[in-house]
Amino acid sequence: MAGGVTRLLRGACAAVAMLAAGAFGIATASAQQGQPIRIGSTLALTGPLAATGIVHKIVGEIYVEQLNKRGGLLGRPVEWVLLDDQSKPDLARTLYERLITVDKVDLLLGPYATGAILSAMAVAERHGKMLVHHTFGIPKMAKYDRQFPAWHMGPVPEQTVPALVLDALAASENPPRTVAIVTSKFPSVHFIAVGARDVAKKRNLKEVLYLEFEFGSRDFGPIAARVREANPDFLFVGAIGLDGNLLLEALKKLDYTPKNHFYLYPAPGPLAVSPDAKGALSTTVFEDQKPYTDNPVAAAFVKAYTERARAANLPYAAADVQAGTSYTAWQIIETAVTATRSLDDKILANWLNANKVDAITGRLRFDETGNYGDDLSKLKQVQDGRWVVVWPKESAAQGVKLMTR
Amino acid sequence: MPSATLLGQSVLSGVLVGGLYALMGVGLSLSWAFLRLINLAHLALVFLAAYLTYALAEGAHMSPFLAMLLLVPPFFVIGVALQWLFARFKVDEFGSVLATFGLMVIVESVIQGIWTADFRRLETPLSTASWRVGPIFVPVSESIMFIVAVALLVAIWAWLRFTYVGKAMRASAENPDIAAAFGVNHARLALLMAGVAASSACIAGGFIALIATLAPSQIYAWVGVIFATVIMGGLGNPLGILAAGLLIGVSEAVTMALTAPSWAPLVSFTLLILILILRPGRA
């Protein structure tokens, strides 16, 4: 009996050691050659968040390739150490510890989505590392002073996002008088929907319906029936992922089309091509169109992205807000390193706090709450099967205007 | 107080969803009852069929219904092959959870490898079409799904109840020794049953492709509610599954119509717990 357990233990230890060696071997071997600068991150490459994780992977590969073609950083080639956090925040935490303490990467880039970024942020804070991230949704939770957001939604999106869309609608030919707010209880969208209630109230819009549904709801039939009954002038949906599509399809089956409708973080591809999504609004900081693509860097990027996305067999190959913020995160790192000629986290962070970065999403500053700065959010709308920026007016392409009913 | 229309519309929505739960669960129930396999991979097969239907309909411009039918024979074979493998290695009930979870992960990886993790949606005119019956809208594709589901469940029920194969299968599940003494060849019947279960996964997958947007990790999103439906309905009881699916679907939908939708699981699962504890009789 005891012999059996001991033998087994020995076997188990050997197996673990082998697996560990396999996992760590790759990184340590490549650290030797030519002293590249190593930038580490994890992404959700498998699991429920993988649909978006792949976008960030493609962007990172494009950026590193372009960067090395330009001669790398500080004259050294750049290597991206990418790990798969399997869409699990606890795994993300452990892997960021691995990137810092075992792989000893020079710089960190954030993982995908708020939960994982919070995990990574805590690790970065413990080790004093700078963390530039692309998709963090709850600015008030970003309490570490060396973390830098690429998605510039401003420090209080729960006020500014609803204000943006209500401003745009108020200035249109059909200013809404009633609003229905329907939201997932997913943390990064829920607080904005709650904020939207306040903003709407202050503007004397009548709230005809407020509903919260569970994250991952599949049956939107009853919710659609309630929206239809409420028949609001404006439907604000705290949507993440497919929620928007599901609700629209359910509404369509009731032969109902919302007059004006907004979706917070929809899966952009499926919503744009959905025949029911005509006129759907959402928020963005980057799109594959003018005026963003007036910037030659952005133009080159969206072209490269579409090629890669097609090659990777992605059904929706246009660069969108996710791809744009991802690219911006890399630009923040490159700009800071080039400006300071340093890889020291403290020097880089101080420089970013004091300076502005020109990125494809706009001019960024990092000197307000949570290192957020200007709110670069724009309003976009599905018109003729694609997203176009419609608000503020000066950001819209020539001849494009907000459509309302 | 919600209007009668809203209530009616919600009940209908719950009924249709309940039918989908039953359709997705019936194969799981059959293999659990008659093969003593807790086949988690059943849901993976459902999604594999959904992706294949999508591919045939989107890529080869085939009617999704034709695609679904074409896929049934290969899925029958997959079911038979898996059962042969499990029987060959004498996998027991406990082990089957592990093995079929492994299969589920493999299928998920294969799907992600071929179609990527990005969302896939089969756009057909059917997906958002509906009929109007008085003030109520009846969605077309869900209704077809529901009719097919009910027909399939009733057919399986009748098959188990009235044919030799069905009776032999039930006898064998109750007491394999006695059934064997009466000349029932359990091994061969088990292959047939596994084939039928996998075929039902194929049909369910075809309708998932019509109704839902696909992503590889969606496989796991259904595990909880499908398990609940299957066990609630009574293992190996197709009509029971339908009743259980309807109960869960309708109670959720009505809660969503009356109160905050995020409370819906509380109502349906509390109801389920109460029924389990208070229901007299049935062991």
Added chain:
Amino acid sequence: MNARAIRPAFYVGAGILLAGLPLAQPPAFFESFLYLVFFWIALATSWAILSGFSGYFSFGHGAFFGAGMYTLANLTTNLDLPFGWSLLASGVAAALLGLGVGAVVFRVRRLRGELFALLTLAVTFVLATIVLNTPLDGGPGVFMSASVLPRIYESPSGTIYLFGLGIAALSLATARIVQYTRLGRGLFAISDDEDVAEVLGVPTFGYKLAAVGLAGFLAGVAGGIHAVFVSYVTVAETFSITVPLFVVLMSVLGGARHWFGPAIGATLVTALTYAFVGGEWAVFGRGLIGVTLVAAVLFLPHGIMGLVASRRKRPPPPAIPAEPPAPSQAAHAPSHKPLLVCQDVRLSFQGVKALAGVSLDVRAGEILGLVGPNGSGKSTLINVISGYYRRQSGRILLEGQDLSRRPGHRIARIGVGRTYQIPRPFRRLNVLENVALYATFGAAGLERAAAERAALYWLGFVGLGDRAHALPLELNLHQRKFLELARALASGARLILLDEILAGLTPAEIDNAIALIRRIQAAGATIVFVEHNMRAVVALADRVVVLNHGEVIASGLPKDVMADPAVVAAYLGKSHA
């Protein structure tokens, strides 16, 4: 020195070494990785204490884990309670949840197997919905500051590692203690045949509650620690299907019926998860995890501990003690003093009267034959006396103590033992363990070593001494019937109820059995036996009681009763009267 003395020292030493690991200041990653291994060991082991040992397959471990997580997150963040107390509260909250569910569910005999799995799953959904819609979370998640964790080691990763090690060690120690004490043996009996376990003297309800309470407490504490590890607690992550699914996988892979099995499974699965995190091959790696799991089942059908057990050589049959282990009851001739008295015992099933007012006495030291046509209520009466069924009215007294309100295991303790017409051994315990269980939980109430000695003695008594290490399924019917007898004898019961012990035996085997029953009587036991074989009844019984339609229609000496016209009519129909 013997192995028994070395082993605890080895465990303690290993524990101290592991606890000191952070002093060597390894990279934080190693601490965190090992923490995750410990975390899963704790969860999988706690699951096995309930589900592996007792066979109550829970799909609701996420509820215990989640209760612990949210308790700690809320207490430390919203109420600013210290970490230690909050952690204890996490365990207590989850244990209370488990006890609450158990107190309701374990009373319902139907809710076993898959229905129990469903119930626990449903509880998880309900709990998740409540947390999501109340201030416990409410939607935004609970974000915990890093200062919640006390500073034991310099680095937070070292400290959390230590907590992980602690809960893993606590879980393993609990599982090991449970496995080798009465509780564990009772749980194993429950997992094989709960009804038999109750009637042999295992307090099944209490034991199941103890198991679910322990499992809940350990999972709750593990959840509390994990809340600090992830620092941001959300409903979608906490109550996802991952936890219930993974604890099952790990336990099954390692072997859920051994205290150490789940730990092996947890280590392997966690290591496997980490082996494929490279960005290039993520999807492929995930596929490989699936392949590994399938291969593990095909080639290790009973888990790793199962493989170890099957490789272990069966020891030779032990020597049989010559003396009866416990002071046997003074042998006495049939007396007129009643040992058992049934007064007007009634029981109906859905309106059908199974027992329509049965009154009878069993005198100390006698062999009472209980006969009657099929469906006359004989087996029902045995089931009522032994406590499997509860009588609806009437009284059952054993030496003046009323049995009729007591649960089955209390009745066994007082001194009633029984056999089953179709033998119901615990199929995953060997013959010796089967008998020893009765010596432990029955009226004899022996400690472990004494119980084994007693078991061996009675196995020798019935002639099964050389099959002590066999599994029941390896025995033939005759041997299994004798195993039933040995179990009843080892229980130390004063009253032994034999339910058709002779049915299905050959004439030679019947003679053998009759001789054995005489020897049992000579050893001092009182016997009630239900029998169809009239030759045996006449040969054995001191007195006979005849039941028909749930009523006593005759009683007395065998030859008188057999001549009673009412009895003849009952057996052969009215026309012969």
